[in-house]
Amino acid sequence: MKVAGFDIGGANTDLAIVDFDQNEIKNIQVDFAYLPMWSNNDDLSKVLVELIEKICSIDEIDAIGISMTAELVDAYDTKKEGVLDIVEKCENTFNCPIGYVGLDGILTKDEIEKDPLNAAAANWIATCEIATLISDNCIFIDTGSTTTDIIPIKNGKQCAIGNSDFERLATGELVYTGTLRTNLASFLEKVPFNGNEYRVASELFAQTADVFIVLDLIDESDYVCDTFDGEGKSKIECMRRIARVLCADMDMLSERDIVKISKFIHKAQVAQIAEGLNQVSQRQNLDLIVTTGLGKDILDKKAAELLNLEVKSMDNILSDEECVVAPAIGTAIMMNKTL
Amino acid sequence: MKVAGFDIGGANTDLAIVDFDQNEIKNIQVDFAYLPMWSNNDDLSKVLVELIEKICSIDEIDAIGISMTAELVDAYDTKKEGVLDIVEKCENTFNCPIGYVGLDGILTKDEIEKDPLNAAAANWIATCEIATLISDNCIFIDTGSTTTDIIPIKNGKQCAIGNSDFERLATGELVYTGTLRTNLASFLEKVPFNGNEYRVASELFAQTADVFIVLDLIDESDYVCDTFDGEGKSKIECMRRIARVLCADMDMLSERDIVKISKFIHKAQVAQIAEGLNQVSQRQNLDLIVTTGLGKDILDKKAAELLNLEVKSMDNILSDEECVVAPAIGTAIMMNKTL
Numbered sequence: 001m002k003v004a005g006f007d008i009g010g011a012n013t014d015l016a017i018v019d020f021d022q023n024e025i026k027n028i029q030v031d032f033a034y035l036p037m038w039s040n041n042d043d044l045s046k047v048l049v050e051l052i053e054k055i056c057s058i059d060e061i062d063a064i065g066i067s068m069t070a071e072l073v074d075a076y077d078t079k080k081e082g083v084l085d086i087v088e089k090c091e092n093t094f095n096c097p098i099g100y101v102g103l104d105g106i107l108t109k110d111e112i113e114k115d116p117l118n119a120a121a122a123n124w125i126a127t128c129e130i131a132t133l134i135s136d137n138c139i140f141i142d143t144g145s146t147t148t149d150i151i152p153i154k155n156g157k158q159c160a161i162g163n164s165d166f167e168r169l170a171t172g173e174l175v176y177t178g179t180l181r182t183n184l185a186s187f188l189e190k191v192p193f194n195g196n197e198y199r200v201a202s203e204l205f206a207q208t209a210d211v212f213i214v215l216d217l218i219d220e221s222d223y224v225c226d227t228f229d230g231e232g233k234s235k236i237e238c239m240r241r242i243a244r245v246l247c248a249d250m251d252m253l254s255e256r257d258i259v260k261i262s263k264f265i266h267k268a269q270v271a272q273i274a275e276g277l278n279q280v281s282q283r284q285n286l287d288l289i290v291t292t293g294l295g296k297d298i299l300d301k302k303a304a305e306l307l308n309l310e311v312k313s314m315d316n317i318l319s320d321e322e323c324v325v326a327p328a329i330g331t332a333i334m335m336n337k338t339l
Numbered sequence: 340m341k342v343a344g345f346d347i348g349g350a351n352t353d354l355a356i357v358d359f360d361q362n363e364i365k366n367i368q369v370d371f372a373y374l375p376m377w378s379n380n381d382d383l384s385k386v387l388v389e390l391i392e393k394i395c396s397i398d399e400i401d402a403i404g405i406s407m408t409a410e411l412v413d414a415y416d417t418k419k420e421g422v423l424d425i426v427e428k429c430e431n432t433f434n435c436p437i438g439y440v441g442l443d444g445i446l447t448k449d450e451i452e453k454d455p456l457n458a459a460a461a462n463w464i465a466t467c468e469i470a471t472l473i474s475d476n477c478i479f480i481d482t483g484s485t486t487t488d489i490i491p492i493k494n495g496k497q498c499a500i501g502n503s504d505f506e507r508l509a510t511g512e513l514v515y516t517g518t519l520r521t522n523l524a525s526f527l528e529k530v531p532f533n534g535n536e537y538r539v540a541s542e543l544f545a546q547t548a549d550v551f552i553v554l555d556l557i558d559e560s561d562y563v564c565d566t567f568d569g570e571g572k573s574k575i576e577c578m579r580r581i582a583r584v585l586c587a588d589m590d591m592l593s594e595r596d597i598v599k600i601s602k603f604i605h606k607a608q609v610a611q612i613a614e615g616l617n618q619v620s621q622r623q624n625l626d627l628i629v630t631t632g633l634g635k636d637i638l639d640k641k642a643a644e645l646l647n648l649e650v651k652s653m654d655n656i657l658s659d660e661e662c663v664v665a666p667a668i669g670t671a672i673m674m675n676k677t678l
Contacts, residue, residue, distance in 0.1 A: 010542075038568075074544060074568035077579060078588040121586075146541075165586035170535035174586075177541060186524040186541035196509035199615070202485075202516060202525035204543070205413065229377075229413035240416060247460075247504035247513070249417040276538070 001339060004052055004061050005332030007123050007325065008044070008068040008086060010037050011181060011225055012145060014325035015051040017061070018332040025333070028318075029055045030325045034224050038073040044086070045093040064094050065335030067101035067123035067327055069147075072165065083116040099335045101126045103163060106338045121165045124149040126330030128158040131290045133317055138288040139280055140314075141303070142326060143273065143295030145180040145225060149173065150276050152284040159284065172279030177272050179218070179295035180209040180225050184245050184265060187272050191246060193261055198246050204228045206241035208269060213238040214262045217298045266298075274303035281309060290314060292326045340678060343391055343400050344671030346462050346664065347383070347407040347425060349376050350520060350564055351484060353664035354390040356400070357671040364672070367657075368394045369664045373563050377412040383425070384432040403433050404674030406440035406462035406666055408486075411504065422455040438674045440465050442502060445677045460504045463488040465669030467497040470629045472656055477627040478619055479653075480642070481665060482612065482634030484519040484564060488512065489615050491623040498623065511618030516611050518557070518634035519548040519564050523584050523604060526611050530585060532600055537585050543567045545580035547608060552577040553601045556637045605637075613642035620648060629653060631665045 001021075007014040013035045019027040031054055035047050052058050071082025090098055091109055099106035102118040103125060112119050124142065128151055131140035136156040142149045150173050152159050162168030169176065177187060184206050190197040205228060212218040213235055220233045231237045236250075239258040243249050246261070253261075281287060291300040292314035304311045314323050322329060340360075346353040352374045358366040370393055374386050391397050410421025429437055430448055438445035441457040442464060451458050463481065467490055470479035475495040481488045489512050491498050501507030508515065516526060523545050529536040544567060551557040552574055559572045570576045575589075578597040582588050585600070592600075620626060630639040631653035643650045653662050661668060 072540075072583070072586060074570075074580070074583060078590050080588075080590060117590075164591070166537070166591055169538040169540075169586055174538070176538055176586075182541050183522070183524070185522070186539075189528075198505070199508040199513070199515055200525075201411075201508075202521050231413075241413070244411070244413060247411060247508055247515075249419075251417050251419060251456075252503070252505055 001062050001336060002056070002060050003063050003065060003332040003336045005065040005126070005328040005330070005335060006048060006067070007126070007327040007331060008037070008066065008070045009144070010070050010073045010146065011035070013044070013047055013051065014328040016322070016325055016328035016332050017052070017055050018329060018336065020336045023337065028322055028329060030322055030328065031055060032224070032325055037070040038075045041070070041073070041075055041085070044089045048090070048093055061096055063097045063099070063335050063339055064090070065099050065101065065106065065331040066090055067126045067331045068119065069121045069123055071120050079120045080116045083112065083119050087112055087119070097339070099338055101331050101334060106334050117164065123327040123331070124151050125158065126327045126334055127151070127292065128153055129330040129333050130292070130314060130318070130326055132156045134290050134312055134314065135288055137286060138290045139277065139284070139286050140290040140292065141273070141277065141300040142293040143299050144178055144293050146178040146182065148175040148177055148273055148276065148295070148300070150175065150280050152280055152286055154284070154286070172276040175273055175276040177269055178208065179212065179293070179299060180207065180223065182208040182269070184208065184211070184242070188245070188265065188268060191261055191264060193257070200245050201247050205244040206238070210238035210241050211262045211265050212298060214242065214258060215266060222294065270299055270302045270306060273299055274306045277303050277309070278307055281307065288312065292318070292323045294324050296323060340401050340675060341395070341399050342402050342404060342671040342675045344404045344465070344667045344669070344674060345387060345406070346465070346666040346670060347376070347405065347409045348483070349409050349412045349485065350374070352383070352386055352390065353667040355661070355664055355667040355671050356391070356394050357668060357675065359675045362676065367661055367668060369661055369667065370394060371664055376409040377414045380409070380412070380414055380424070383428045387429070387432055400435055402436045402438070402674055402678055403429070404438050404440065404445065404670040405429050406465045406670045407458065408460045408462055410459050418459045419455045422451065422458050426451055426458070436678070438677055440670050440673060445673050456503065462666040462670070463490050464497065465666045465673055466490070466631065467492055468669035468672050469631070469653060469657070469665055471495045473629050473651055473653065474627055476625060477629045478616065478623070478625050479629040479631065480612070480616065480639040481632040482638050483517055483632050485517040485521065487514040487516055487612055487615070487634070487639070489514065489619050491619055491625055493623070493625070511615035514612055514615040516608055517547065518551065518632070518638065519546065519562065521547040521608070523547065523550070523581070527584070527604065527607060530600055530603060532596070539584050540586050544583040545577070549577035549580050550601045550604050551637060553581065553597060554605060561633065609638055609641045609645060612638055613645045616642050616648070617646055620646065627651065631657070631662045633663050635662060
């Protein structure tokens, strides 16, 4: 069985093609494309097909699983509208069986049409599927480009108390911060520097990817989203953007200053994730953390360490590249189980 | 004497044409245009001329004063580059005498070319000129669409200790929050609602203008910037954008819920301004506040009241419409004094 799992996010669409022998995974191939669904959702069908065909012929695929978070983008008035539009686009693209990840497992098109919100932002359900391969009692954290899921698992089953992104923002199970696309102004109140505390400019000046480039924690090839100013992704260009967050420029701040400031910003983001993690860990009395996603080592591991929690990485069972698209792999695994 | 004062901001360019008999103001006419300098600065010359010609013939103008903050936009690598570009564009547009507001008063083109940063973000110097008409010892607050200047004045002279926007972000003299364009995610950490504390989505979902429309504190005609989702400015459209900040929509939250949430957001922004105001007031031992700008009643007055400070509004001497472009009027007054 060859199953394709897609995770259709607001900014990125991820694909995993998984070969199964019954329920055993034989081979995994992954890829992703930057597709800003707020402006370009008419390209979805084309992008889904292109992603598959970079790996194999579409005729070889036996079934397709879909998870999504893209229904939140502001091209849709409501999530309901977003889910239904994405489902329709998927149905018009493929002929093989398609299943959609919902809160209670894989759903058909007909089931979703009865209750579209069941499939809204449920991609973390798919990632749970993989976390249970490491431990039946843990909290898994997945920090992607934009958001961080923090999901408790007990006895092999996810036990999140939030049922929607809205509820999960309150429970600590969703922290809206990520490794690439997060506007620095969104989580910085003040930046200490040279004995002063600087407020920040509320503009689209710099994002977390700029900070991690400056600190050598990601490569330019990891920086898969657009820059805020349309300039390049070199270290000096990232520094220029970060300076602007303090209404400064590289005439006023040195490269060394920007590194110092970037280290503070990195710590502030770790603390933001740790705060959500602590809320979940305290409530559920769980102290093993399983990390995945692009931010697993540079953010999640540090957040767990800050709280003195034990950390395992999904890279015990998946490659780093696969960890970045873990929800897509989980989606394929869930879909395979229904066949 | 007929003097035109321009305040060239990142998003808006304001104009005041002031008629003087010696130093006495005989008449003021004002207007403004939305000009996003990060993308459209090549239109600056055209917009300056059009603004004047909506009021009078360009030949009637005896002199032109310019203040600016637009050099900060990310179309410019450094502020120096921004200041020099804006000055060049102004010089190429007009034939009459032109002066530029700098930290130490009006500067010529030649003076600026020696020290461009002197003219960077100095428009608040011009507004001081008007505040002193109300009191020689006060703090004036000007909340525009994007930022808030909080400037101490003693014995008729401004005595801010920050000399650049960068320094002023630390001293409390600049709080980067405004009445229209401020991303809600930039100053909200959590939103209390129905007994829970909700984190917020770090995206470009809603701005302060949306909140003030929902609360009936501004009109659609005041909402002069673009919406984040490209949709309209009606109350229901603003509500939809605000719901999205909590990863919700109008299926999940009622109009009444959004009003409740908007009231909290309004209070949070007042507190943000009050924090900067308190820093300046404590340091300078000043307790009379003079307010101006679009946010004078809905933000600045409330911040002053929160701190039990006495409040006077520039609308004692200027109309509401004139208060919105106070830096442009101050620029004309400063320029007239040099003639």
